[in-house]
Amino acid sequence: MICIAGLTGLITGYFLNVLIHRLPRGELAVKAGNRCRKCGHKLKTIDLIPVFSYIFLKGRCRYCAKKIPLTYPLVEVLTAASFVLVYIKWGITVNTLVGLIFTSLLIVSSFTDIQEGIIPDHLTYPGIIAGFILSFFTIGFKEASGGAFLLMSIYLAAALISGGGMGGGDIKLAGAIGTFTGPTGALMVFILSSIAGGTWALYLIASGRAGCKTPVKFGPFMSLAAWIVWMYGSEILKLYQHMWM
Ligand SMILES: [Zn+2]
Numbered sequence: 653m654i655c656i657a658g659l660t661g662l663i664t665g666y667f668l669n670v671l672i673h674r675l676p677r678g679e680l681a682v683k684a685g686n687r688c689r690k691c692g693h694k695l696k697t698i699d700l701i702p703v704f705s706y707i708f709l710k711g712r713c714r715y716c717a718k719k720i721p722l723t724y725p726l727v728e729v730l731t732a733a734s735f736v737l738v739y740i741k742w743g744i745t746v747n748t749l750v751g752l753i754f755t756s757l758l759i760v761s762s763f764t765d766i767q768e769g770i771i772p773d774h775l776t777y778p779g780i781i782a783g784f785i786l787s788f789f790t791i792g793f794k795e796a797s798g799g800a801f802l803l804m805s806i807y808l809a810a811a812l813i814s815g816g817g818m819g820g821g822d823i824k825l826a827g828a829i830g831t832f833t834g835p836t837g838a839l840m841v842f843i844l845s846s847i848a849g850g851t852w853a854l855y856l857i858a859s860g861r862a863g864c865k866t867p868v869k870f871g872p873f874m875s876l877a878a879w880i881v882w883m884y885g886s887e888i889l890k891l892y893q894h895m896w897m
Pocket of ligand 1: 689
């Protein structure tokens with residue numbers, strides 16, 4: 653079963669790459685055939701196998717020899733690894749299904765943010781709707797509403813205080829995440845992502861790669877924190893209570 657989870661992850665990762673490339677450009681329709689992004693040559697099925705094609709082609713297009721972005725195999729491996737972890741944690745339950753959908757949402761928003769600097773509405777709105785629908789099978793509608801409201805409010809306040817350091821996409825993503833985590837989880841996401849994002853910003857400033865005014869892409873940190881909280885939130889909470897009580 654673990655192999656099936658990994659394989660499902662690799663194949664899903666392939667489709668997430670397509671979404672990561674197309675959603676920021678507003679290309680929703682699936683066009684016939686896949687082409688090299690550099691030379692436009694039509695690619696064969698053998699060139700599209702997750703991870704293996706990248707290794708086999710040594711990271712270069714078969715036709716124009718230009719480099720294939722490393723993010724392609726990275727997204728595939730990351731999706732496969734997280735699918736395996738979700739399955740190990742939740743087994744064959746409705747939580748696993750919800751976890752796989754949530755993981756996919758987080759991976760796509762992280763990489764559109766890293767590559768294009770945006771988290772598209774075509775991703776966050778369906779994410780919010782999916783979160784509310786799925787909440788009926790997990791944490792319940794009330795918790796989902798509370799989580800979405802709380803996390804959106806926090807990031808809206810952060811956006812107002814920072815004067816544009818945080819984008820609208822981040823706030824909508826926060827809403828989607830809140831529907832999956834509920835209010836307690838939302839608070840944990842805020843704390844964890846602030847620690848991770850803050851550490852990264854300090855590192856960039858200390859190494860001279862950014863100034864104090866450079867906006868930090870916050871989507872990946874929020875997504876990573878959300879995934880950790882969704883997976884291990886109750887364990888973290890128990891550990892924290894154990895430490896203080
Ligand atoms: Zn090419």
